[in-house]
Amino acid sequence: MPNMKPISDLRNDTADVNEVSYGNRVYVTHNRHGSCATMDIQELDKQDKQKAFNQLIVIRPENPSEYGEVNKIIYEAFAEPYGIETGKFMMEHFMKERQKETFIPELSLVAVLGDGTIVGEVAIHETDIATENGNNTQLVLSQSAVLPGYRMQGVMRMLVEHALNKARMMGYGAVFLGGNPKLYARFGFEPSSKYGIYHEDRKKWGDEGFMVCILKSGALDGVTGTTSYYGG
Known part of the structure; x- marks a missing residue:
């Protein structure tokens, strides 16, 4: 089970950060130390919400x-x-x-x-x-x-x-x-x-x-x- 950290902490440490969205949730993972976080897309600010949707839509x-x-x-x-x-x-x-x-x-x-x-x-x-x-x-x-x-x-x-x-x-x-x-x-x-x-x-x-x-x-x-x- 990956170590869960606050999503803001992961975003502040921008190196090797990856975000993937599924349904109404966005998952943020850190490739080096294995930390991950998740939150509802509705809770994201406008800039982060746009980023999540752009990654999500095919x-x-x-x-x-x-x-x-x-x-x-x-x-x-x-x-x-x-x-x-x-x-x-x-x-x-x-x-x-x-x-x-x-x-x-x-x-x-x-x-x-x-x-x-x-x-x-x-x-x-x-x-x-x-x-x-x-x-x-x-x-x-x-x-x-x-x-x-x-x-x-x-x-x-x-x-x-x-x-x-x-x-x-x-x-x-x-x-x-x-x-x-x-x-x-x-x-x-x-x-x-x-x-x-x-x-x-x-x-x-x-x-x-x-x-x-x-x-x-x-x-x-x-x-x-x-x-x-x-x-x-």
Whole structure:
């Protein structure tokens, strides 16, 4: 049985300190003298709590066997602030998107805790930009959701950043999104109107609400037009 010490003592002795989180608890171990400590994540200050969650969460593609669980997460994420009908609509919307040819399994990601609990998801699909010279295929961030109890803890940031990086590695050039410019600017999204590309319902989204994140320099050079798909 390892010698238990106050968690503050272990953190003050920073050499060879390792922290691992499971469920709602964080375990701190000292690799040299074998001491360890544990405490509830809820008791940690903001900085330590963020560190614990960042170590804990794994971002990976969702498995078909998890579709039901992810559907429930989408429902809860939207029903809690916007009502039951909105929750149902968003859940059914994503269920339909999985059946389309534009669905990309590698870019339908989930955030998983150390105990296997899924707490968030994000999905990026293909979308076409209608131009004078035909369709130009790019991506759209079509869905994102985090369980109410895990918001404001960096989960969505991790999901979106991971999804964008993976899309870039897969060779895609740009990701579109309809949403709040203040929320998504931190990820590199900017108004798509800057590139002469607009959502088909321009009146609804205006020139600021429909955005794009450039993954590959020059991806939209010479491309102007509209797209009818903004995501959910």
